[in-house]
Amino acid sequence: xxxxxxxxxxxxVFQLLxxxxxxxxxxxxxxxxxxxxxxxxxxxxxxxxxxxxxxxGIEGMMLASAFVGWFVAALAAQAxxxxxxxxFGITPALLIGLLAAVLCGMLVSALHAWLSISLRVDQIISxxxxxxxxxxxxxxxxxxxxxxxLPTAGKFxxxxxxxxxxxxxxxxxxxxxxxxxxxxxxxxxxxVVALExxxxxxxxxxxxxAVGEHPKxxxxxxxxxxxxxYRNVILGGVFAGLAGAWFTLDFGNSFQGGMTGGRGFIxxxxxxxGRWRPVGAFLAALLFAASSALGIAIRTTxxxxxxxxxxxxxxxxxxxxxxxxxxxxxxxxxxxxSIAPAADGQPYERESAT
Amino acid sequence: MVARVRGQLMVPAGAxxxxxxxxxxxxxxxxxxxxxxxxxxxPLVTYWAIVQGSLLSVNGLIDTLVSATPLILxxxxxxxxxxxxxxxxxxxxxxxxxxxxAAAVGGVLSGAPPFIAAPIxxxxxxxxxxxxxxIPGFLKAFTGAHEVVTTxxxxxxxxxxxxxxxxxxxxxxxxxxxxxxxxxxxxIPVIINMAGGHQAHLGIIFPFIAAAIIWWVLxxxxxxxxxxxxxxxxxxxxxxxxxxxxxxxxxxxVAGLLGGLAGASEILGVSGYMPAAYSTNVGFDAIxxxxxxxxxxxxxxxxxxxxxxxxxxxxLMQIQAGVPVQMIDVLQGVILFFLAADIVVRRVFRIHAAxxxxxxxxxxxxxxxxxxxxxxx
Numbered sequence: 085x086x087x088x089x090x091x092x093x094x095x096x097v098f099q100l101l102x103x104x105x106x107x108x109x110x111x112x113x114x115x116x117x118x119x120x121x122x123x124x125x126x127x128x129x130x131x132x133x134x135x136x137x138x139x140x141g142i143e144g145m146m147l148a149s150a151f152v153g154w155f156v157a158a159l160a161a162q163a164x165x166x167x168x169x170x171x172f173g174i175t176p177a178l179l180i181g182l183l184a185a186v187l188c189g190m191l192v193s194a195l196h197a198w199l200s201i202s203l204r205v206d207q208i209i210s211x212x213x214x215x216x217x218x219x220x221x222x223x224x225x226x227x228x229x230x231x232x233x234l235p236t237a238g239k240f241x242x243x244x245x246x247x248x249x250x251x252x253x254x255x256x257x258x259x260x261x262x263x264x265x266x267x268x269x270x271x272x273x274x275x276v277v278a279l280e281x282x283x284x285x286x287x288x289x290x291x292x293x294a295v296g297e298h299p300k301x302x303x304x305x306x307x308x309x310x311x312x313x314y315r316n317v318i319l320g321g322v323f324a325g326l327a328g329a330w331f332t333l334d335f336g337n338s339f340q341g342g343m344t345g346g347r348g349f350i351x352x353x354x355x356x357x358g359r360w361r362p363v364g365a366f367l368a369a370l371l372f373a374a375s376s377a378l379g380i381a382i383r384t385t386x387x388x389x390x391x392x393x394x395x396x397x398x399x400x401x402x403x404x405x406x407x408x409x410x411x412x413x414x415x416x417x418x419x420x421x422s423i424a425p426a427a428d429g430q431p432y433e434r435e436s437a438t
Numbered sequence: 439m440v441a442r443v444r445g446q447l448m449v450p451a452g453a454x455x456x457x458x459x460x461x462x463x464x465x466x467x468x469x470x471x472x473x474x475x476x477x478x479x480x481p482l483v484t485y486w487a488i489v490q491g492s493l494l495s496v497n498g499l500i501d502t503l504v505s506a507t508p509l510i511l512x513x514x515x516x517x518x519x520x521x522x523x524x525x526x527x528x529x530x531x532x533x534x535x536x537x538x539x540a541a542a543v544g545g546v547l548s549g550a551p552p553f554i555a556a557p558i559x560x561x562x563x564x565x566x567x568x569x570x571x572x573i574p575g576f577l578k579a580f581t582g583a584h585e586v587v588t589t590x591x592x593x594x595x596x597x598x599x600x601x602x603x604x605x606x607x608x609x610x611x612x613x614x615x616x617x618x619x620x621x622x623x624x625x626i627p628v629i630i631n632m633a634g635g636h637q638a639h640l641g642i643i644f645p646f647i648a649a650a651i652i653w654w655v656l657x658x659x660x661x662x663x664x665x666x667x668x669x670x671x672x673x674x675x676x677x678x679x680x681x682x683x684x685x686x687x688x689x690x691x692v693a694g695l696l697g698g699l700a701g702a703s704e705i706l707g708v709s710g711y712m713p714a715a716y717s718t719n720v721g722f723d724a725i726x727x728x729x730x731x732x733x734x735x736x737x738x739x740x741x742x743x744x745x746x747x748x749x750x751x752x753x754l755m756q757i758q759a760g761v762p763v764q765m766i767d768v769l770q771g772v773i774l775f776f777l778a779a780d781i782v783v784r785r786v787f788r789i790h791a792a793x794x795x796x797x798x799x800x801x802x803x804x805x806x807x808x809x810x811x812x813x814x815x
Contacts, residue, residue, distance in 0.1 A: 138806050140586055205778045208525060208586055208803045209729075213775050216722050220767035221464070227762040228471040349590045401602035408591040408598075415583035429803040 089389075099391040107381040108374060112261025113242075117335060119366070119373035120269045121146060121344070124327035125351025126358065126365035127279055128193075131320030133360060134283065135313045136296040136427040137200055140211025142324050143348025144218030145192045149328025151222040152188040154236070154339040155229075157181025157332075161237035172267045173241030181237060182268075182329050189325020190318050192218070197317040201310060204431035215348070223341040239337040240266045266334040268326055272366070275323070280362040292316055296425035299432045309432050327351075346408065353411040357418050360425060368414075375410045379403025446737070450730050452783040453776035454744075458485065461769045465761060473760045484759040491754030492747035497636040504638055504708065506746025508533065510645035511700035512720050513727030513738045514652050515571075515693040519585075520733045521656060522689035523669035523801030528574060528589025530721030531596035532697025533704075536567035538600045540702035541618040541712035542608055548622025555624040560702045567698015568691045570596070575690025579683035584806050585690070593721060604714035616714035626707040639707030644699060645739065652696075653735040665689055669801055719767060726774045745770060 088098045108115065125142045132139035161177035168175050192214060199210040245263035250256045262273065283289040291312060294302040299309045327347075332339050350372050357371075358364025382403060386396050462481035469477040492498045512529040519526035540563040547555035574588040610619040630638040656662040668675040668685045675682055700720065705712050727745055731737030748770070752763040776783050783789065 138803055199779055203779055203781050206803050208806065209778050212525075212527065212586075212725065213771070213778050216725065217768075217771035217775055219722070220764070220771035224464075224762060224764040224768050225468070227764050228468055232471050346590055346594050349587050352587055353591075399602050399606065401598040404601075405595045405598035408594045412577070412583070412588050412591050415587060416577045416581040424806070429806045 103387040109257040111377045113264045115373045115377045119369040121327040121347045122351045122369035123366045124323045126355040128320040128323035129355040131316045134296045135292045135316040138207040138429040141214030144215035145324035146328040146344045148218040149185040149189045149325040150331040153181045153185030153329040154332035156184035157237035158234045177237040185329035186325035190321035193321025226341040236337045268330045268334040276362045276366040376407045448789045449780045452787040456776045457772040460772045487755040487758040488751030491751035500638045501750035502747040503642045505749040506742045508700040510742030512724035515696035516724045516728035517733045519693045522665045525802040526693045529724045531593040532567045532694040533701040534596040535570040536563035536698025536701030537705045539563045539566035540705040544621030544624030545619035547624045552623045559624045563702035564695045564698045568695040571694015572691040575687040579686040618712045641703035641707040649735040726770045729777045
């Protein structure tokens, strides 16, 4: 095995592959954690785009929910201080914050629905407005709260899987990756599977896809296109709200302006790469998260030997930019072959009953 | 015609009035955080300070022109793309790559004769901005990757690129923080110099020249006609023998060029060097400028001057009212909201005149998801 590493040039490739495997196995938990907002954002996108509404505003929805979740949790923690329970470190304040974040996601989504479904504002413009307004207001409030600091409500604690499982040879890292997580990340796996099944195996799923592919045909068989689109877009806000809560209540415990860092858009790329399917989008989110984790891994556990010299000499900014570069490359390579729902982005106008 | 122009003016004006009202509510609600006590008169103090700081003095007017320069240039960039049915959210990245190029070339040429150094640095920045705009244009035209996502990704990449270049190869010796060398003779000459650091550089005429050229290209040349046709109806453009792909790449490159010019004018005209963490909101601001100006070069000039005045007055606002300058971002966002939801504005102000919305916007969403052309329902 090690002989392969000494082959000129090709040896480096083997070393890199070997290192990538090490990165994934050692950093499984962080990869899944970083994939959480991407996967949840993509699920929000699935809800909207499968029913024919483009949602560029996921980034803004996440940002608004991240702020509201943090803010409400902090206020609640002051009103009712409580020691974190052993179960996920749950406190009443954190649960209230989580609920507020989800409600915020639904509310902002309702705004997007109203703008794009009822007012028939161009959907990409509507989403962009949500991004800009959310960034503006949270940035403004962030500055105000940085001069009037609000004590944090803390954050959820990750689950600690039993050593029997994580200690298993070969598969132990998988248990660690999928179980040693906070409650929001753990719920993602369930939500992805549930939405995949609902979308392709339930009456609601069939109707949703019909409305996204051919709204006129759906209307003629008695489906209320406008109502279903409203419902799906607002429910999609639940996922965006959870993604926002992940930033300030699960992964971190404080809010910074612009902290979503474009993840709402990477989520859209994951959605496209995953062919508008929940499981596909989740796998794509893992790939994007792994590209983020690579930068972290090279700083914390750099590879040894020749490869180590090369990788550590690459400036850290390259790794910071890597998820964005990967997003562009994947979009450019995949878009033509990944087919969007046919009515995605088209406002629906009911024919007048005259 | 008169009714159309009036409609075009009424909706933006109404959007601004409603945004100021919403802004007032936000200022009152957050007044305990800003001033330490609940203060229902704070919006008046805030808005008066903005007006005072931007329009009611020569210094304020100079600051307004200087602040408006990048806003109008990037606003023209966004507007030009809208005309081609493209949504350029990459103003920030194009601005930053232009700015860092201006800082690099300007730093190298800092000892060269001024009339050679400044033009070369500006042209280099414009070229770099154009290249940075060409990338998403090319990706859109030949792979179908939608520019809304790719341009935003390129913004984040540009931030990292600037951080790397300024902390690494371009870092100036002997400064306490990471910054590029002084541009010296490459600086754009100062034409107005008032006491208290209120200066205007020659670059404040760039937006007006650029607006005139963009207007001429769009409405008086064949290529401009083709760009507008592609934006209004890509299918019709193709049947008429135009080449939408080429036009998309061209439009994005021109947009990038304008962004690069804006970056150059800020570095060479205002700061004189570039710090590693150069923060700018110009890409988002420019979207408001373009839509407030109804995607017309003349309108964009006025919209840019208006938002430039808000930026120029923000400093005095923070001093006098205690409201953070980020309030301007909030106001711009809310203006944008009411511009898009113009039906709200029309109902409130009972505007019946046709406002001539921006039809090309339907092309923007129509091509989302890899469709090469917008199919009308």
